[in-house]
Amino acid sequence: MNGAEMILHYPVEGGNYSTAGEAASKIKKVLKQLGISAELIRRISIAAYEAEMNIVIHAVQGEIRLKVGEKKISITANDKGPGIVDVDLAMQEGYSTAPDSAREMGFGAGMGLPNIEKCADNLQIDSVLKQGTKVVMAFFINQQHERNEN
Amino acid sequence: MNLTKIKELLKADVLVGEEFLDQVEVLTVCGADLMSDVLAFTKEKTLLLTGLTNNQVIRTAEMIDLSGIVFVRGKKPGPDVIKMAKEKRLPLLLTFYPLYETCGILFHTGLQGCSGEYPKVRP
Numbered sequence: 630m631n632g633a634e635m636i637l638h639y640p641v642e643g644g645n646y647s648t649a650g651e652a653a654s655k656i657k658k659v660l661k662q663l664g665i666s667a668e669l670i671r672r673i674s675i676a677a678y679e680a681e682m683n684i685v686i687h688a689v690q691g692e693i694r695l696k697v698g699e700k701k702i703s704i705t706a707n708d709k710g711p712g713i714v715d716v717d718l719a720m721q722e723g724y725s726t727a728p729d730s731a732r733e734m735g736f737g738a739g740m741g742l743p744n745i746e747k748c749a750d751n752l753q754i755d756s757v758l759k760q761g762t763k764v765v766m767a768f769f770i771n772q773q774h775e776r777n778e779n
Numbered sequence: 780m781n782l783t784k785i786k787e788l789l790k791a792d793v794l795v796g797e798e799f800l801d802q803v804e805v806l807t808v809c810g811a812d813l814m815s816d817v818l819a820f821t822k823e824k825t826l827l828l829t830g831l832t833n834n835q836v837i838r839t840a841e842m843i844d845l846s847g848i849v850f851v852r853g854k855k856p857g858p859d860v861i862k863m864a865k866e867k868r869l870p871l872l873l874t875f876y877p878l879y880e881t882c883g884i885l886f887h888t889g890l891q892g893c894s895g896e897y898p899k900v901r902p
Contacts, residue, residue: 646833646835671843678842734831735813736835
């Protein structure tokens with residue numbers, strides 16, 4: 630990476646299931662081109678895809694940002710939407726406020742944020758009711774980093 | 780086991796990938812309609828058996844490099860979904876067996892599930 634940071638932005642449209650996943654797909658391609666390890670690409674792809682689906686399911690509009698540094702890759706999902714009433718509750722497997730339309734697509738079963746937490750080395754969620762949510766996921770490139778498996 | 784053998788076992792039609800079925804190796808199999816579970820619990824070179832036929836199934840496969848998808852109980856995806864799979868060179872099969880029976884047929888041959896907990900059952 631020569632010490633330089635790369636930042637890419639991908640817009641995500643709320644409610645549009647036909648294009649949902651395109652941002653995560655593009656991010657995966659970029660990471661492949663950069664020669665990131667398959668194991669790390671897999672974790673980042675899953676987290677980015679779940680975060681993108683959350684925007685599509687819950688928000689009006691949003692954006693996924695990919696930042697690649699020398700030692701760390703971060704994915705930030707930022708949206709304008711209803712916000713999360715109780716973040717701790719949203720982190721529980723099986724808790725969901727998603728509509729049936731999400732479940733018809735194979736999502737909305739309350740596994741999104743827990744899946745993201747499993748994949749990311751670090752996760753931060755900031756949400757403001759009736760304004761939006763920002764989810765920041767960090768992934769360490771160094772293979773020696775101890776993963777927080779829980 | 781390769782997809783040609785799986786096609787025979789499931790008496791499946793091939794919607795995408797007939798020309799490269801021989802080259803696609805399957806190590807584990809997962810049966811699910813919830814894509815979040817597929818994302819969370821599958822390994823690489825996994826074949827997905829599902830009754831869900833929308834484009835998010837193809838996206839899920841792309842994200843975690845699934846070997847292919849078998850649509851069960853004869854549910855055929857729409858042309859847009861098939862087109863998307865073609866672009867990604869993702870094999871799609873269609874079997875008339877329901878999910879439970881499709882799982883059983885493959886499990887009986889010794890193909891492992893994603894937990895890897897069960898010993899191989901050879902007929």
